[in-house]
Amino acid sequence: MGQWERFLEPYRQAVDELKIKFKGMRAQYEIENTNSPIEFVTGRVKPIASIYDKTLEKGIAFEPSTRLVHELQDIAGLRIMCQFVDDIETVVELLRNRHDIKVVEERDYISHEKPSGYRSYHMIVEYPVQTLHGKIHILVEIQIRTLAMNFWASIEHSLNYKYKGLFPEEIKNRLQSAAEAAFRLDEEMSLIRDEIQEAQKYFSENKESGNVN
Numbered sequence: 001m002g003q004w005e006r007f008l009e010p011y012r013q014a015v016d017e018l019k020i021k022f023k024g025m026r027a028q029y030e031i032e033n034t035n036s037p038i039e040f041v042t043g044r045v046k047p048i049a050s051i052y053d054k055t056l057e058k059g060i061a062f063e064p065s066t067r068l069v070h071e072l073q074d075i076a077g078l079r080i081m082c083q084f085v086d087d088i089e090t091v092v093e094l095l096r097n098r099h100d101i102k103v104v105e106e107r108d109y110i111s112h113e114k115p116s117g118y119r120s121y122h123m124i125v126e127y128p129v130q131t132l133h134g135k136i137h138i139l140v141e142i143q144i145r146t147l148a149m150n151f152w153a154s155i156e157h158s159l160n161y162k163y164k165g166l167f168p169e170e171i172k173n174r175l176q177s178a179a180e181a182a183f184r185l186d187e188e189m190s191l192i193r194d195e196i197q198e199a200q201k202y203f204s205e206n207k208e209s210g211n212v213n
């Protein structure tokens with residue numbers, strides 16, 4: 001087994017375990033027949049090629065090291081998507097109160113949008129992983145965002161990959177107005193939140209009893 005596989009294995013384990021746990025939170029809301037602040041969860045271990053790019057960007061050696069662990073806090077990454085902006089705070093609070101993770105840092109790009117137009121709430125947490133040689137603590141980045149914020153970020157991320165951050169003026173302007181549109185979409189949905197949630201509850205109740213297709 002290569003040094004990278006060995007180094008990344010606990011990160012893989014942390015991502016898998018946390019994905020199950022966060023999906024479990026959603027399932028519990030469903031069982032209690034309460035609208036879940038979590039819509040869906042994704043997770044990934046940073047691909048080695050992206051780790052390499054980041055080490056070049058940050059001017060650090062491309063090798064598993066303590067420095068790398070401290071500089072790249074998102075080797076293990078989870079994303080929690082919410083329907084409404086207010087759900088983000090609910091999820092953040094749920095995570096702050098969990099005993100299996102320790103929050104070490106929070107970055108609020110919702111109140112403080114990035115110049116690119118990026119919005120999301122980031123939490124860096126420490127998560128214990130049991131290995132054959134004992135317990136180790138892994139840093140995990142959890143990004144919490146609405147579906148609209150996620151849509152914008154995925155599109156911008158793909159374009160960023162294509163243009164390597166150097167967007168033509170027109171694309172830059174379009175992305176900025178798309179970010180504003182996503183912001184307005186979130187605002188509009190928040191205004192009819194009660195109506196939407198009532199409909200969703202009605203839909204899931206009837207789906208269980210087989211009254212809707």
Ligand code: 0O2
Binds near residue numbers: 122156
């Ligand atoms: P990927 O491919 O998603 O893993 P750093 O990672 O240290 O350069 P910083 O500012 O210290 O960045 O950390 P930050 O901004 O809290 O978190 C970085 C991650 O947030 C990014 O990881 C993205 O996932 C996301 N992100 C931050 N800013 C933007 C943005 O403007 N657009 C998009 N689409 N995503 C953003 P990576 O490693 O850059 O990318």
